[in-house]
Amino acid sequence: MPDVTLTTLQSLKQKGEKIVMLTCYDAIFAKTASEAGVEMLLIGDSLGMVLQGHDSTLPVTVADMAYHTACVKRGNRGAMIVADLPFMANATLEQTLNNSAELMRAGAHMVKVEGAGWLAESIRLLAERGIPVCAHLGLTPQSVNVFGGYKVQGRQEEQARQMIEDARALEAAGAAMLLLECVPSSLGAAVSQAVRIPVIGIGAGSETDGQVLVLHDMLGLSLGGRAPKFVKNFMAEQNDIPGAIGAYVKAVKDVSFPAAEHGFSA
Numbered sequence: 001m002p003d004v005t006l007t008t009l010q011s012l013k014q015k016g017e018k019i020v021m022l023t024c025y026d027a028i029f030a031k032t033a034s035e036a037g038v039e040m041l042l043i044g045d046s047l048g049m050v051l052q053g054h055d056s057t058l059p060v061t062v063a064d065m066a067y068h069t070a071c072v073k074r075g076n077r078g079a080m081i082v083a084d085l086p087f088m089a090n091a092t093l094e095q096t097l098n099n100s101a102e103l104m105r106a107g108a109h110m111v112k113v114e115g116a117g118w119l120a121e122s123i124r125l126l127a128e129r130g131i132p133v134c135a136h137l138g139l140t141p142q143s144v145n146v147f148g149g150y151k152v153q154g155r156q157e158e159q160a161r162q163m164i165e166d167a168r169a170l171e172a173a174g175a176a177m178l179l180l181e182c183v184p185s186s187l188g189a190a191v192s193q194a195v196r197i198p199v200i201g202i203g204a205g206s207e208t209d210g211q212v213l214v215l216h217d218m219l220g221l222s223l224g225g226r227a228p229k230f231v232k233n234f235m236a237e238q239n240d241i242p243g244a245i246g247a248y249v250k251a252v253k254d255v256s257f258p259a260a261e262h263g264f265s266a
Ligand code: KIV
Pocket: 023, 042, 043, 044, 045, 046, 047, 084, 179, 181, 202, 212, 213, 214
């Protein structure tokens, strides 16, 4: 496939074709996923949990993220690479710029930052300096200690209204994309309609502009505990990993995933 760019993503949103994103942390999976048609590879700080075995994403460092971003870059075959700014890497504007630059030098095409409306200033600075930004709203795992657990966000009317307002403000500040995690499906649809930039969902229903899953989750691999409600194990009906990733791509594109059972009610 030709290299995926911001223009590709915008045109997919305009055509109503779903965007497929998957987390990825190394070269061989980057090759496998991009060849299977995954359009965006996310080096998520979820690597702290699935690769490093921590119980949250908080211990992940910028050096960890840069290392895995460089690994993914070497295997990638045309997907857009997005790298997470880990916990506290955007605590100040100076840190935000320096750490984002490090991830871009390692091979990212876009950085992802967790937060809400307060991100507007740093998004504006990054966008002005040539760094596309994805803003992560809803359940932002770096704030798990504030939320008191991994809980669905935006169920109350006021919270939902604020999230839509934040989405609009971050688009106005220059965000190139939004990622919405664990919100009611109706809010996923409302945010996607409220902005012109693509909105990728995880546990946000089927009406966002695209979907993302954690690679290990969709392959049915876990260190223990129950998989979240929004996860589907694509290995269950496939013989191999390329087949499972291909089935995920097809299911996102034909909107058979996520099904109603993978979503949350308001
Ligand atoms: O770190 C991560 O993997 C994420 C998820 C939303 C996919 O941010």
